[in-house]
Amino acid sequence: MTEPRKTVMTVEEELEGDLGTKRMIVNFGPQHPATHGTLRNIIELDGERVIKLEPEIGYLHSGFEKISEYRTYNQTVTVTDRMNYLSPLCNNVGFSLAVEEMMGIKATPRCAAIRVALCELSRIADHILSVGLQAMDLGAFTVMLWTFIEREQLYDIFENVTGARLTTSYTRVGGLLRDVPPDFEEMVRKFMVKCSKTIDEIEGVLNGNRIFIDRTVGVSPVPRDVAISFGLTGPLLRACGVPYDVRKARPYSGYENYQFELITEEKGDAWSRYRLRVREMRESLKIIDQVLKAMPGGPIYVDDPRIVIPPKTAMNTPGGGMEGLIYHFKNYMMGHGVCPPKGEVYSCTEAPNGELGFYLVSDGTQRPYRWRVRPPSLYSYQAFPYMTEGGLLSDVVAVMSSLNIIAGELDR
Amino acid sequence: MGLESMLPDGVLTSRIEALVNWGRKNSLWPMPFGTACCAIELMGTLSSRYDLARFGAEVIRFSPRQADLMIVSGRIALKMMPVLLKIWEQMPEPKWCISMGACASCGGIFDNYAMIQGIDRFIPVDVYIPGCPPRPESVIDAVMEIQKKVERESLKQRA
């Protein structure tokens, strides 16, 4: 300001002149209703416009990678539940597939089909909650309550199959904890009918809603090459128009046998991500339908006694007792059991948030030498400053809820 | 309320105590300090199937200055502990704390360099809920325990 400010000004003078404003630094802190988990953003504002946004993470760092070096491979499955806690079965399946790839074994067809069905159910659980939270952050609280009802139905199914609502720890190396109960198909079919209706209701509320559209259309569009350079994967990348889905690019667990479309959207803004998640949920329902129709019979465990413990009847009956007992003993003693050969592998699956990668280094013992998780949320959140700088403060909330950041996976 | 420290114990204060405690226990305003998986189960408790609003906890206050029950749900890492302390200090009396889940109560499965082995080392906890994560019914049971605890309190304790 070079000249003293006039105390009486006309409207035109006031709008043109310099009002002597100052930039403000606001802490969108780790404890806040609109941050999904423990994230901190330090935002420098000029009025309502975001000049600079600096994210800070690490408020949930639990040392996952270090503790798994002290656990065997099957014990690490319990740790993978706690990463992306909205869809824990996807993490379990991804980890077991990584270890199986390192050992060069392939799961049985029935095991693969059950894994696909549960992965897709988890995907619906994650996407539906993500849509619900996106709507809640923008004001539509009822949508979140509807989505929680659907999640409760899914929790009933998961509890029936795995024994736990949230922290399932269902898969093992070479198989699963146990086979699905006989009423699995009936429960899933009932759920599919209800879920389809709920998705219709959610679309009915949000698709034509002026407020929702105004707050999400055109907010934070990301061009293709920037998205690829940032390492974005999953719904965020597909919303920019890049047709990359690990289920199609590197099919695992029998995904090549099912027909489903690879959904992409054009602009890469918050609206596209919402539309993509809703459409992906419908595709997941189609996949589950195909899996249930074509569910093969047979064993769920790989026929390898070094990895899979024998059933109890093989140990307790007088006829076939000793051999089963020896295999069981050897499996659990130090230095035996699931011991992948020395080497390393990078295996990825399509988690609801993106490409969930596991980089495993083995030194030939029962415990992983190094277990690295490639979290999709870390790379999504890294692109957050790019998406929000230059926009308004209220867009920060709209963008954050469309990214679906899970703090457990981000910080590990 | 400084008045309470001046009033003698007796019939008069016990009726006021009963009234005040009845009011407090039926309108506990929780502040969910949710960090990880337990927060999702807490959100499930607050939604339609296991409605926590029936117990007066309708108003979920994310501002600590307006809440009186802090539910710590989830694991607390090294970086988050100063935040938790600050939020706890910002809550005005009377206040209670529920430690939900194994990680908040004792560190859970994470016995390593980065996890606080139980928040009760640093802040006073009233009710612990075991489980990983605890079922919503356990959370409701814990809120009911807090209600019983509030009922038994005397006004002098919170002066």
Place this chain on the structure above:
Amino acid sequence: MDPIEAVKTTFADQVLGTGAHAGQPWVDVKRDRIADILKMLRDDGGYDMLTDLTAVDYLNQGMAERFAVVYNLYSVKDNVRTRVKAWVPESDPTIDSASSLYRSAPWAEREVWDLMGITFKGHPGLKRLMLPENYEGHPLRKDYPLTGRGERMNFPRYIP
């Protein structure tokens, strides 16, 4: 274009060896010209996505050096993956940063600095990511104890 062959022909003096396991090959290189190698793979090889950047601590495993910084690269249009491992000695744990080449590198490198202690030259802002600023030590190294050195007890107790 086979990335391993391309790296072996263009940067023959940098290659320490190759390896493969479960059908996934990788190439071991020295750390001196890692930025040029990655640039060649990005521009000529079409590996436009750095899927993951991490480090492994091979303490007492009989390897050439102690640390290996691992770059997992992916080409979106060709749908191929490759892996480059750069070996970093314990006495001088520094390596060039890939932040100028891939926008996904900065935070991954901060995490490697935080947990493993490898410095990245040319990084726009190398500070701790997961642990508090005043934390001492690099926990993911093999000689760091699992339960830490007492930091998790080091907070004041609330006095009402």
